[in-house]
Amino acid sequence: MRExxxxxxxxxxxxNKLKALDHLTLNILEGEIFALLGPNGAGxxxxxxxxxxxxxxxxxxxxxxxxxxxxxxxxxxSIIGIVPQELNLExxxxxxxxxxxxxxxxxxxxxxxxxxxxxxxxxxxxxxxxKLRELSGGMKRRVLIAKALSHExxxxxxxxxxxxxxxxLRKDMWEVIKRLKNKGVTIILTTHYIDEAEEIADRVxxxxxxxxxxxxxxxxxxxxxxxxxxxxxxxxxxxxxPKKLTSFNLKINTEKDTLTYIYDTKGRNTGITSLxxxxxxxxxxxxxxxxxxxxxxxxFLNLVKESENELVxx
Amino acid sequence: xxxxxxxAIYLHEMDRMRRTLFQSLISPFISxxxxxxxxxxxxxxxxxxxxxxxYGSFIVPGMIxxxxxxxxxxxxxxxxxxxxxxxxxxxxxxxxxxxFEIILGFVGAAATKSxxxxxxxxxxxxxxxxxxxxxxxxxxxxxxxxxxxxxLFGFIIGMWADNFEKLQLIxxxxxxPLVFLGGSFYSINMLPEFWQKISxxxxxxxxxxxxxxxxxxxxxxSIFTSxxxxxxxxxxxxxxxxxxxxxxxxxxx
Numbered sequence: 288m289r290e291x292x293x294x295x296x297x298x299x300x301x302x303n304k305l306k307a308l309d310h311l312t313l314n315i316l317e318g319e320i321f322a323l324l325g326p327n328g329a330g331x332x333x334x335x336x337x338x339x340x341x342x343x344x345x346x347x348x349x350x351x352x353x354x355x356x357x358x359x360x361x362x363x364x365s366i367i368g369i370v371p372q373e374l375n376l377e378x379x380x381x382x383x384x385x386x387x388x389x390x391x392x393x394x395x396x397x398x399x400x401x402x403x404x405x406x407x408x409x410x411x412x413x414x415x416x417x418k419l420r421e422l423s424g425g426m427k428r429r430v431l432i433a434k435a436l437s438h439e440x441x442x443x444x445x446x447x448x449x450x451x452x453x454x455x456l457r458k459d460m461w462e463v464i465k466r467l468k469n470k471g472v473t474i475i476l477t478t479h480y481i482d483e484a485e486e487i488a489d490r491v492x493x494x495x496x497x498x499x500x501x502x503x504x505x506x507x508x509x510x511x512x513x514x515x516x517x518x519x520x521x522x523x524x525x526x527x528x529p530k531k532l533t534s535f536n537l538k539i540n541t542e543k544d545t546l547t548y549i550y551d552t553k554g555r556n557t558g559i560t561s562l563x564x565x566x567x568x569x570x571x572x573x574x575x576x577x578x579x580x581x582x583x584x585x586x587f588l589n590l591v592k593e594s595e596n597e598l599v600x601x
Numbered sequence: 602x603x604x605x606x607x608x609a610i611y612l613h614e615m616d617r618m619r620r621t622l623f624q625s626l627i628s629p630f631i632s633x634x635x636x637x638x639x640x641x642x643x644x645x646x647x648x649x650x651x652x653x654x655x656y657g658s659f660i661v662p663g664m665i666x667x668x669x670x671x672x673x674x675x676x677x678x679x680x681x682x683x684x685x686x687x688x689x690x691x692x693x694x695x696x697x698x699x700x701f702e703i704i705l706g707f708v709g710a711a712a713t714k715s716x717x718x719x720x721x722x723x724x725x726x727x728x729x730x731x732x733x734x735x736x737x738x739x740x741x742x743x744x745x746x747x748x749x750x751x752x753l754f755g756f757i758i759g760m761w762a763d764n765f766e767k768l769q770l771i772x773x774x775x776x777x778p779l780v781f782l783g784g785s786f787y788s789i790n791m792l793p794e795f796w797q798k799i800s801x802x803x804x805x806x807x808x809x810x811x812x813x814x815x816x817x818x819x820x821x822x823s824i825f826t827s828x829x830x831x832x833x834x835x836x837x838x839x840x841x842x843x844x845x846x847x848x849x850x851x852x853x854x
Binding site: 341 | 603604605606608609610612613616620687688689691692693694695696697698848
């Protein structure tokens with residue numbers, strides 16, 4: 288897949304001297320769903336707003352579909368759609384007027400058939416003549432998506448698309464995003480929700496303190512960096528963990544019949560063989576063994592923690 | 602040129618006028634009528650003619666200027682301030698629009714609204730006084746030039762303001778006094794010499810004077826001085842906007 292968005296050495300410093308983006312470099316592939324994870328204030332929204340031309344930046348360059356966003360801003364911006372984090376809408380306009388207005392801003396001639404289909408796809412058609420202030424939070428979020436898609440963009444930025452929406456609507460949103468991907472739209476979303484990234488993203492980027500800490504395929508990230516959990520179910524409960532096994536940092540459940548061993552898949556020696564051999568020598572009988580992959584959440588937390596520590600050290 | 606984008610901003614702003622029709626059109630119509638009743642008939646009947654013109658007719662150009670100046674400023678300042686306030690400005694900034702197109706859309710709409718209001722006032726004045734326009738094309742030219750210039754000025758205020766108080770500050774504290782003291786309701790020849798000289802420092806005087814000349818061929822200053830003053834002010838506004846909005850002053854930072 289070719290790179291549709293290239294960000295090179297991007298730096299953004301706010302008036303209060305806060306360095307929101309720090310020599311950030313990132314490439315986005317055409318047609319992928321890219322999830323940008325990061326804690327509050329990491330620079331996620333600043334990055335999106337800078338790419339979209341909403342904020343100025345101090346250093347670096349950005350190209351969208353090979354067009355520089357400063358020199359060729361018309362070509363670059365015309366293929367971008369953005370759904371902001373806040374529910375920012377004009378209160379007194381109807382959905383129909385407001386979505387058509389957005390299409391016009393992007394220099395597209397009116398296409399009422401397309402807008403009708405878009406509103407139907409997003410379950411907004413029935414409410415098209417309602418004023419925006421009359422809509423629920425979830426409906427407003429859909430309107431923002433409709434506005435962002437009104438000019439048929441190739442790249443869609445979603446800034447916290449499922450923030451403060453209920454579970455059902457969240458799943459609906461995921462479906463909408465997956466459908467857009469199938470139509471060939473490149474999607475970049477920021478999120479706090481790790482399960483969201485796990486559910487829909489192809490690649491994941493982790494940002495902290497304005498820097499990209501890591502970018503990788505979601506599956507490979509989990510595989511490469513993840514820790515695994517080995518659950519050892521015993522045939523009979525034990526009183527306590529035998530002394531010989533204490534070096535393995537095992538945990539025991541309240542029923543005293545399952546031992547948990549956490550090991551690093553990256554390490555050359557996982558310690559499983561010696562653990563099982565020690566268990567055998569202690570005369571413990573096994574009932575079952577199972578492994579669990581650690582979640583993206585724990586990977587994310589570990590990386591953010593590491594980056595914070597690095598910052599303190601430097 | 603993004604014509605559809607320009608059209609979208611222009612029509613979107615004009616639509617705001619349609620939604621607030623009472624406030625936009627009926628309100629200036631009522632207040633103008635009240636001015637005519639109070640100044641034109643009640644007080645005006647006791648004032649002798651000024652340079653051969655009845656007082657009721659004399660105040661028509663000043664009253665039009667008073668209204669279109671304040672309307673141009675408030676329409677344009679609110680036009681850009683409101684999307685900033687509601688944070689909907691993001692989609693205008695993210696759209697493939699140049700600064701020139703954005704300004705043209707907002708200022709064009711604000712100037713059009715003021716122009717419509719100006720025409721409504723002229724028609725309203727026709728009900729109260731015997732209206733006679735010596736130079737209709739010059740009058741229209743002045744009207745359009747004033748609407749555009751002060752819409753640009755309003756746009757600067759809207760861009761600068763970050764709360765409603767600031768939005769009202771300059772119109773209330775500076776513009777309204779300048780308009781009232783700029784010969785809207787009197788000729789500066791009626792003032793003592795000292796205040797005549799002070800009045801010449803008021804830029805609004807030149808607007809009202811030039812505009813009045815187009816009606817009755819009477820003026821406090823030469824028509825060319827009036828024209829030069831408004832063109833100078835227009836140019837100043839264009840330069841300020843070029844150096845501020847285009848660089849994202851108070852919007853993109």
